[in-house]
Amino acid sequence: MTARPSTPCSLTRFLIEEQRAGHLGPDLRLLVEVVARACKSISIAVGKGALGGVLGEAGSPGAASVNVQGEAQKKLDVIANDVLMEANAWGGHLAGLASEEMDHSQPITDFGVDGLPRGDYLLLFDPLDGSSNIDVNVSVGTIFSVLRCPEGVAVPADEHYLQPGTEQLVAGYCVYGPQTTLVLTVGHGTHAFTLDREIGSFILTTRNIRIPEQTAEFAVNMSNQRHWQPPMQAYINDLLAGKTGPRGKDFNMRWIASMVADVHRIMTRGGIFSYPLDAKCEAKGGKLRLMYEANPMAFLVEQAGGAASTGRGRMMEVQPTGLHQRVPVFLGSKGEVEAAVGYHHAHDRATAEPVAG
């Protein structure tokens, strides 16, 4: 049962209630407020589109700027990154931050501004998710995750961020679509806030989101089908077989190609989102990034009663080995994620080397 709050509850009031309930401390509450404010600014920039000159590639003609992922950066990738950097540099709650758009993490002490207040937290973010949709006016978003800076570490480096998803204190995404919606967890349920553009505040619109356990809707980039591994081929073929197949029901498909928007649909009505390993991204370990895409989404989905897996194990138990590490992703309705994982386990059992002796 997803509860619609009776009286308007602002994000600020909601976070104070969470603090009173002992779910987060004052500095973490203020950190969330700083990130939310940055998302408001990004929402305004995204909303301006061509009017604001924010569409298209960053860099100059013939000299596109390329990020650590080897991807050409969009202007809004850079703008969103700068907005989040600036807002959090002065926020006073961070020891350091890391971004999809930056090769390495940045300790607060490296911001070149004397006397910047230092905090206890590490912030990771994908400043603009769904970059391929920016120029075509399709929903994009921001994804973020907060970890604690390890005790005794004055100047955090990349290795201090390599904590499993179970160590996350806060996770959220903000989707910039017809509405601007912030979806947040501090480890006690997942809740949605809609930006009231007239008053400029995020207002609680769904408390304790519950993702339906079962679904008849899947999201995957089907154009990669020929590159998939056998268990993924079998899983999707059985979905496509519908009523006549082993699953005994018809499935519908959606693919927005903005993870935030595909996941938000699942938060709202259920479904499964997957970006499996395929021959094209195998060498990199997957397409999507563990630290600032898969882990925060996994925390949000699990807190909403769903599940998140690599196809072979719980996403949030993956021990990270790199800041920009990529992983296969299956998340959403619990029953369906378990079904997809079942195909992978069955395949691994069937192809396992017989034990000698």
Ligand SMILES: O=P(O)(O)OC[C@H]1O[C@](O)(COP(=O)(O)O)[C@@H](O)[C@@H]1O
């Ligand atoms: O282009 P594809 O293969 O459909 O991939 C789409 C996926 O790539 C992403 O755009 C990657 O994220 P970024 O836009 O932040 O790089 C996801 O949002 C989305 O789910």
Ligand SMILES: [Mg+2]
């Ligand atoms: Mg992304």
Ligand SMILES: [Mg+2]
């Ligand atoms: Mg991005």
